[in-house]
Amino acid sequence: MARVLLRQLAANRWAASLLNSNRISAKLGLVTARVGVLGFASIALAISMLISLQFANIENQDNAEAIFRANAKSENLKSNIEKQTKDWALWTDTYNYIDNANQKYLDVNVHSTEALAYGVEGIGYFRFDKTPRAVVYYNRKDGRPVPEMVRFLRALGQSDALIARARARSRNAFFARHGNRVLAVAAVQVTLSDGSGTPAGFIMMAHEVDAASYSEALQVSATLDTQMPVSQSSGPLGASLGADNRVHFRIGMPGLDGSPVAVVTYSKDRAIIEAGHRLQLTMIAGVALLLVLLLATLTFAINRSLVAPLHGLKRHVDQIGQTGELVEMVHDGRRDEIGALAEGFNRMIAQLRDLRARMEAQSFQIGKNQSAIGSLHNVNNGLCPIKTLLSLLPQDLAFPAREFVNRALAELAAPNLTAARRQQLTAFVVAAIERVVEQLAEAQTKVSEANRAINLVVDTISAQSASAQAAGDSAACDLTAVVGSNLAIATYNGKGFAIAVDYADEQRRLVHGDRVLISQVVGNVLTNAVEAIAASRRNAGQIRIAGSTVMVEGRRMERIAITDNGDGFDPATAADLFKRGFSTRMDKHGGLGLHWCANTINAMGGTLTIESDGPGTGATTTVTLPAYAEQAEAPIAPAAAA
Numbered sequence: 001m002a003r004v005l006l007r008q009l010a011a012n013r014w015a016a017s018l019l020n021s022n023r024i025s026a027k028l029g030l031v032t033a034r035v036g037v038l039g040f041a042s043i044a045l046a047i048s049m050l051i052s053l054q055f056a057n058i059e060n061q062d063n064a065e066a067i068f069r070a071n072a073k074s075e076n077l078k079s080n081i082e083k084q085t086k087d088w089a090l091w092t093d094t095y096n097y098i099d100n101a102n103q104k105y106l107d108v109n110v111h112s113t114e115a116l117a118y119g120v121e122g123i124g125y126f127r128f129d130k131t132p133r134a135v136v137y138y139n140r141k142d143g144r145p146v147p148e149m150v151r152f153l154r155a156l157g158q159s160d161a162l163i164a165r166a167r168a169r170s171r172n173a174f175f176a177r178h179g180n181r182v183l184a185v186a187a188v189q190v191t192l193s194d195g196s197g198t199p200a201g202f203i204m205m206a207h208e209v210d211a212a213s214y215s216e217a218l219q220v221s222a223t224l225d226t227q228m229p230v231s232q233s234s235g236p237l238g239a240s241l242g243a244d245n246r247v248h249f250r251i252g253m254p255g256l257d258g259s260p261v262a263v264v265t266y267s268k269d270r271a272i273i274e275a276g277h278r279l280q281l282t283m284i285a286g287v288a289l290l291l292v293l294l295l296a297t298l299t300f301a302i303n304r305s306l307v308a309p310l311h312g313l314k315r316h317v318d319q320i321g322q323t324g325e326l327v328e329m330v331h332d333g334r335r336d337e338i339g340a341l342a343e344g345f346n347r348m349i350a351q352l353r354d355l356r357a358r359m360e361a362q363s364f365q366i367g368k369n370q371s372a373i374g375s376l377h378n379v380n381n382g383l384c385p386i387k388t389l390l391s392l393l394p395q396d397l398a399f400p401a402r403e404f405v406n407r408a409l410a411e412l413a414a415p416n417l418t419a420a421r422r423q424q425l426t427a428f429v430v431a432a433i434e435r436v437v438e439q440l441a442e443a444q445t446k447v448s449e450a451n452r453a454i455n456l457v458v459d460t461i462s463a464q465s466a467s468a469q470a471a472g473d474s475a476a477c478d479l480t481a482v483v484g485s486n487l488a489i490a491t492y493n494g495k496g497f498a499i500a501v502d503y504a505d506e507q508r509r510l511v512h513g514d515r516v517l518i519s520q521v522v523g524n525v526l527t528n529a530v531e532a533i534a535a536s537r538r539n540a541g542q543i544r545i546a547g548s549t550v551m552v553e554g555r556r557m558e559r560i561a562i563t564d565n566g567d568g569f570d571p572a573t574a575a576d577l578f579k580r581g582f583s584t585r586m587d588k589h590g591g592l593g594l595h596w597c598a599n600t601i602n603a604m605g606g607t608l609t610i611e612s613d614g615p616g617t618g619a620t621t622t623v624t625l626p627a628y629a630e631q632a633e634a635p636i637a638p639a640a641a642a
Contacts, residue, residue, distance in 0.1 A: 024306075024307060024310065028299075028302055028306075028307070029299060032295055032298060032299055032302075033295070035295075035433055036291050036292075036295045038409075038433075039291060040287065040288055040291050043287050043291075044284045044287065044288075047280060047283045047284055047287065048280055048284070051276050051279055051280045051283070052276065052280070054276070055272055055273055055275070055276030055279075056273070056276075058272050058276075059247075059270065059272045059273055062272060063239040063247055063249075066218065066239070066249060066266075066268070067238065067239060067249060067251060069217060069218055070214065070217075070218060070222075070249065070251040070264050070266075071251060072217075073213065073214055073217040073218070073264075074175070074251070074253055074254075074264070076217075077184040077207070077209055077213070078173035078174065078175070078184055078186070079173065080119075080184075080207075081120070081173055081184045081185065081186040081205055081206070081207050082171070082172060082173035082186040082188070084118060084119060084120060084186070084205055084207075085172075085173075085186040085187070085188045085203060085204070085205040086186075086188050088109075088203055088205070089188035089189060089190045089191065089202070089203045090191055090192075090193060090195060091190075091193055092192045092193045093105060093109075094125075094190050094203060095190050095191060095192050095193075095197055095200075097125065097133065098125060098127060098133060098190045098200050098201040098202075098203075099200050101125075101133045101134070106134055110123055110134055110136055111136075112136075112138040112143035112144075112145075113143070115136065115138055116138060116140060116143060119207060120205045120206060120207045121137055121138055121139070121140055121146075121149075121183075121206060121207060121208045122135075122136065122137040122138075122149060122150075122153050122183065122185075122204075122205065122206030122207075122208075123135070123136050123137075123203070123204070123205055123206075124136075124153045124154065124156075124157045124203070124204040124205075124206075125190075125201065125203055125204075126157040126158065126163075126201050126202055126203075126204065127200055127201035128163060128166075128167065128199075128200065128201055128202070130158045130163065131201075132154050132157060132158065133201070135150050135153050135154045135157065136150065137149035137150045137152075137153055137206070140208060148178070148179075148475055149178060149181065151475070151512070152176075152178040152475075153204065153206060155603060155604060155605045156176060156185070156204070156256075156603060157187070157204050158605075159256075159599075159602055159603045160599075160602060161256055161257065161599055161602075161603070162187055162204075162256060163202075165187060165256070166187040166188065166189055166202040166204075167189070169189060172186050172187045172188055173185065173186040174186075174254060174255055174256050175209070175253040175254060175255055175261050175262065176206070176255060176256065176261060177226055177255070177261040177262050178475070178514070179226070179475065179514075180224075180226045181208055181226075182208070182209045182210075182224055182226060182253065182261070182262045183206040183207065183208055183209065184206065184207045184209050185204060185205070185206045185207075185256075186204070186205055187202050187203070187204040188202055188203060189201075189202050190202055190203055209224070209253075210224070211223045211224045211264075214264050214266070215266075218266060220266050220267075220268060221266065222264055222265065222266040223264075223265050223266070224253075224262050224263070224264060224265070225250070225262060225263040225264075225265045226262045227516070236250065237250050237251065237252050237260070237263065238250065238251075241270075242267070245270060246267045246268065246269055246270065247267060247268055247269075247270060248265070248266075248267040249264075249265065249266050249267060249268075250263045250264070250265050251263065251264040251265075252264075256603075257596070257599060259596075305338075306338065309331070309338045309342070310338070312329070313329065313341070313342065313345065316329045316345075320349075326349045326352045326353045326356065327349070328346040328349050328350065329342050329345055329346055329349070331343075404428070404432075405428075405429055405432050408425045408428055408429050409429065411425055412425050412426070412429070475512055475513070475514075476510050476511075476512070476628045477510065477511050477512070477513050477514065477515040477518055477625075477628075478508060478509070478510055478515075479509040479510070479511050479518065479547070479558050479560060479625065480505050480507065480508055480509045480547065481508075482515060482518050482519045482522055483503065483505070483522055483545060483547075483560055484503070485519065486519060486522045486523045486526055487501055487503065487526075489523055489526040489527055489530065490526050490529065490530055490543050497534075497539070497541060498540075498541070499530065499533060499541035499542065499543055500540070500541065500542045500543070501542075501543050501544075501545070502542070502543070502544040502545065503543075503544070503545035503546075505545075505546075505547040507547065507549075509547055509549070509558040509560075509627075510558075510627065510628035511558045511604075511606075511625035511626060511627060511628055512604060512605065512625065512626045512627075512628055512629075513604035513605075513606070513625055513626075514604070517600050517604075518601075518604075518623075518625070520597075520600070521597045521600055521601060521608070521623060522560070522562075522623065524593075524594075524596075524597055525562050525597065525621045525623070526543070526562065528594075528621070529543050529562060529564035529566060529619075529621070530543075530564075531566075532564055532566025532567050532568070532618070532619060533564055533565065533566040533567075534566075535566060535567045536565070536566045536567040536568075536616065538565060538566075541564070541565065541566075542564070542565045543562065543563065543564050543565075544562075544563045545560065545561070545562050545563075546560070546561045546563075547559065547560050547561075548561070549627065550624070552607075552624065555626060555627075556626070556627040557606070557624050557625065557626060557627060558624070558625055558626075558627050559622060559623070559624045559625075560622070560623045561620055561621070561622045562620065562621045562622075562623075563618060563619070563620040563621075564618050564619060565618040566618050566619065567615060567616060567618075568612040568613065568614055568615050568616055568617040568618050568619050569612045569614075569615065569619065570612075570614060570615060571611070571612060571613070571614065574610065574611065574612075577594050577610055578594050578595055578598050579595060580593065580595040594608070594610065601623060601624075601625065604625060604626070605625070605626045606623065606624050606625035606626060607622075607623075607624045608621070608622070608623055608624075609621070609622045609624075610622075
C-alpha cells in the first residue's frame with residue numbers, strides 16, 4: 001500500500017513538473033496531448049452517432065422486411081388456396097353437382113386421395129340457401145376423416161358472412177381457426193367451365209397451415225399462436241424488443257372479418273446492432289491508435305525540426321559563455337527560420353571575433369585583465385539580441401490565444417448553448433488548432449476518407465428467429481363455467497358503484513364452440529350491461545342471469561339470458577344494434593361490439609338477440625348455442641322463437 005502511494009505521489013509530482021515546466025518541449029507536448037484528446041473525443045462521438053443511427057436504420061429495415069416476408073407468406077397461402085378452389089369452381093361437373101347432388105361426382109372427386117394429392121384437407125359444397133351438398137376433412141398424415149373439422153367447416157360454410165362474401169365475388173381467401181388448427185380457406189362461386197351459368201352455390205376448400213411453412217419462408221423457427229383473441233394474447237402485433245434483447249415478431253393471420261384468428265410468432269437476435277457496436281468499438285480503437293501514431297509522429301517531427309536545433313543553439317551559447325571562445329555554430333544548411341537564426345548567430349560570432357581582435361589591439365596597453373573584462377562586456381552586449389530572441393520563442397510557439405480557446409471550450413461544454421453560438425465557437429477553436437497542427441492535415445484527410453468508407457460498410461448486414469407455442473381449446477365448451485368466470489366484469493365494474501348479480505345455475509351446460517370466443521362474447525355483453533346501468537344513473541344496479549335448455553327447429557340448444565336494469569333502448573333501433581360500429585350512447589368508443597359478437601355466435605351455429613321495452617326499462621341479451629353431442633339426447637319441448 002505504501003509503495004502504491006509513493007508511486008502515485010511520484011506520478012503527481014512528475015505531472016505537476018511537466019505542467020509547470022518552462023521547457024518548450026514540455027509545453028509543446030502538453031498542447032499536442034490536449035489537441036489529441038479533443039480530436040479523439042470529437043471523432044469518437046461522431047463515429048458513435050453515425051454508426052448508431054445507421055445500424056438502427058438497418059435494423060428497422062430488416063425488421064420491416066421480416067414482417068413483409070411473413071405477410072407475403074400468408075398472402076401466398078391464401079392465393080394458392082384461392083387458385084386451387086377456382087380450378088374446381090370453374091367446372092361444369094361441379095356446377096351440375098351443386099344444382100343436383102349425385103354420388104358419382106363424390107366417388108370420383110371427393111375422397112382423401114384426391115383431396116390430399118391436390119394439397120387440401122377440407123372440401124365443402126354449399127348452396128346459397130345454406131344447404132350443404134358435401135363437406136369432408138381428411139387427416140393429412142393418414143387420410144382419415146376428422147369429424148370435428150367437418151362440423152367446423154359445415155358451420156363456417158353456412159355462416160351469413162361467408163355466404164355474402166362468396167356472392168360478392170371479392171377476394172375470397174382468408175384464415176380460419178378451430179382449436180389449435182389454423183386453416184387457409186377460400187370460397188368461390190361455382191359456374192360452368194366457360195364461366196357462364198347462374199351460380200347456385202359455392203365450393204369451399206381448406207388447407208391446414210403449420211408453422212413449418214412459415215419457418216421455411218422466413219428461414220427462422222416460427223410458431224403459430226392460437227391463443228385468441230389477440231388483445232389478450234402475449235403481446236401486441238408487429239415487432240417489439242423483448243427483455244432478452246431479442247426482437248420478437250407477432251404477425252396476424254386475418255380471418256373472415258379481417259381480424260386476426262392466429263398469430264405467426266418468431267424472434268431473432270439483434271445481430272445488426274451488435275455488429276454495429278463491434279464496428280463502433282473497432283473504429284474508435286483504430287482512431288485512437290491512429291491519433292497516437294500521428295501525435296507521436298508529430299511530436300517526433302517537432303522535436304527533430306524545432307526543439308533539437310534550439311537545444312543545440314542553447315548548448316553552443318552555454319559553451320561560449322563558459323569558455324569565452326567565439327566559435328561558429330555548425331548547422332545542416334536548412335533554409336527555414338532555425339537555419340536563418342543559426343546563420344545570423346554565426347555572422348554575429350564573426351563580427352564579435354573581429355570586434356574582439358580590434359579591441360585587443362586598441363587596449364593592449366590597458367592590460368590583459370582589463371582587456372578580458374572589456375571583451376566579456378562586449379560579448380554580453382552582443383548576446384542580448386539572442387537572449388531576447390530566445391525569450392520570444394516560447395511566446396511565438398505557444399498555443400495561440402490559449403486563454404480564449406480555453407474559454408471557448410468551457411462555453412462549448414455548457415448544455416444550453418445555442419446552435420449558432422456553438423458553430424461560432426467551434427470555428428474559432430478549429431482555426432486555433434489548425435495553426436498548431438498543420439502537419440495533421442494529411443492525417444485529417446485520411447480520417448475523412450475512413451469516415452466515407454464507414455458509410456459503405458454499414459449498408460451490407462442482415463439476420464432471423466424462434467419463440468414459444470401455445471395450444472388451443474376443445475370444441476366442447478362449458479357455458480356455465482364461462483359465465484361464472486366472467487362475473488367479475490359486473491362485480492368489479494370500475495364505475496364506482498355496486499351491481500348485484502343474480503346467477504345460480506347448477507346444471508353444467510356443454511355447447512359446441514370455442515371457449516375463448518364464447519368468453520369474449522359473454523364478457524362483452526356483461527360490459528354493455530354495466531355501461532347501460534352507469535348511463536341510467538341508478539343508485540342500485542342489478543344484473544340477472546338465467547340458463548335454460550330449449551329446442552330450436554329440432555335442435556337441442558343451451559341458452560343464457562342476461563338482463564340488466566340499465567337505460568335500455570327504443571325497440572325500433574334493435575336491428576341497428578348489430579350494425580358495425582353502432583351504439584346507443586354517443587360517448588362509447590372501442591369494444592368488440594354486438595356486430596362481432598353476433599357474427600361469432602352465428603359462426604358457431606347459434607344466435608344472439610337483444611330486447612328492451614324502451615328507454616329506462618333495461619335490456620335482455622340472449623345467447624343461444626348448440627348443445628354438445630353428449631348431452632343433446634333427452635327430448636325437450638320446443639321453445640318460443642329466439
